[in-house]
Amino acid sequence: MRVFMTGASGWIGSAVVPELIDAGHQVVGLARSDSSAQALTAAGAEVVRGDLDDLGVLREAASAADGVIHLAFKHDIAFSGGFAEAAGADRRAVETFGEALAGSGKPFVLASGTIGLAPGRVATEEDGRNAGQPAASEAARARLATAQLTLSFASRKVRSSVVRFPPTVHGEGDHGFMAALVGVARAKGVSGYIGDGANRWPAVHRADAAHLVRLALEAAPAGSILHAVDEEGVPIREVADAIGRNLGLPVTSVPPEDADAHFGWLGPLLGMDAPTSSAVTRASYGWQPTHPGLIEDLDKGHYFVTPSA
Template sequence: MRVFVTGASGWIGSAVVPELLEAGHEVVGLARSDASAAALRAAGAEAHRGDIDDLDSLRAGAEPADAVVHLAFKHDFSDSAGAGRTERAAIETFGDVLAGSDRPLLFASGVAIAGDGTLLTEDAPSPFTGADAPRGGGEHLALGFADRGIRSVALRFAPTVHGEGDHGFMAVLAGVAREKGVAAYVGDGSNRWPAVHQRDAAKLVALALEKAPAGSRMHAVAEEGVAARDIAGAIGAGLGLPVVSVAPEKASEHFGWIGGFFSLDVPASSRITRELLGWTPTHPTLFEDLRAGSYFR
């Protein structure tokens, strides 16, 4: 297949592109800079210039494609509403292009939904609907495209997609620990975060492109939930810092924007995904990556 990938040079996308190429697909990646375009070409993919704010560029990339894998997202926590509007507009654009074709539309979503300790399964729909919801209610919108002749599939990634070179949540938490001089967790630290290695997540995307049915939700989750106090302990050990508890009402003050996320208890299962796709994570666990030291260099 000719696969149009947004976010192709990003953290997850840069691992997805070689997985798709190895599976025999032709990959066209959205590139918003010369550096991104060069990286895509070096990986063996074709570069399509544009960005997710440019709906014409998204339309032009999707029209000749046999499938769309939408991984790009504006991670701007200072304007979450604006990021949500951008996401919704992008998904609406892909829906208009792919309608009636039975072509796949795989799109990034997340498992950090409930936050109350309920184990999230693939059967659970997203509670976020409408343009003003988180991520623009994109998952609910896109899965509805199954009724429009589109094989839409939600790729629900764990909040921690880790590995060498990661600049996401784990790197931010390590940075906060360096700045504050302590590795902290919130409350008693029993709240849990799911995790998956970057390359395991990429393999799941390639398998979902081949096997996931229309309207399905796939969970890129290797570890159902790692306790926050254990994460803080590993960061403290890696940086040689004491490990402390921060009161819930002080989480935002201590951690900044990530405090609200690191307070959530969001365990998630991937049993259905593993059975349906034949997906078995094989790469390092979160603690193995933390012990390897790349987050502390």
């Protein structure tokens, strides 16, 4: 299958590319920079230059492909206060892919998130399927709406599916939430958690997540939701403990009212309780994660190697 990918040089995408190539697929990746283009070429993928705002480029590349995987999102803009702009660009890209693939029966896989799906209980693959379900935040509602649009493409003869990733997609080289927490601990001199730290985040290793993306491309029926979740919920206190022992720092509770000051942009997220199930995904696709869990991965030490080391 000739597959067009956005986000192909990103954290998850750079694991999906070899996963697809090793399975015999051809990959065409969108690259907005010379460094991204070079990384894709080195990985064995073809390159299309452009970004998510180049809708004509997206339309042409999707039309020429046998399937599309959309992993890109403007996280740099979103985390600097421009979430509405990032979400708008994402939705326009998805609308473009829907138009390009309509009537073809080709697969379209969208990346989305699990956090904020079902406040107060374990989220399942059925949560967020239909419009109108409450979500924990404006950001979660925006991502849900775009995912629901993707699922609606099934009625237009697109084999559309949504793969939801937990906030913690971990592994060596991760520069996301776990790396940010390590950075906060170093800066503050303590490894912190909010309140009693009993709130849980789901997690998955990057390699296991990449494998599920391939399964979605190859086999997910139209209108499917898949959860790339290995561990249903890792207590944040356990994460703080692992960071503390690896850095040799005390572990301490941060009062909820001080969370934003202590953790910065992570503050509003770190206190959320967001356990998520992948039982339906595992039963439907035979997906069985084989890589280390989050605490084991933290204890391998790669999150704590300083840039100068």
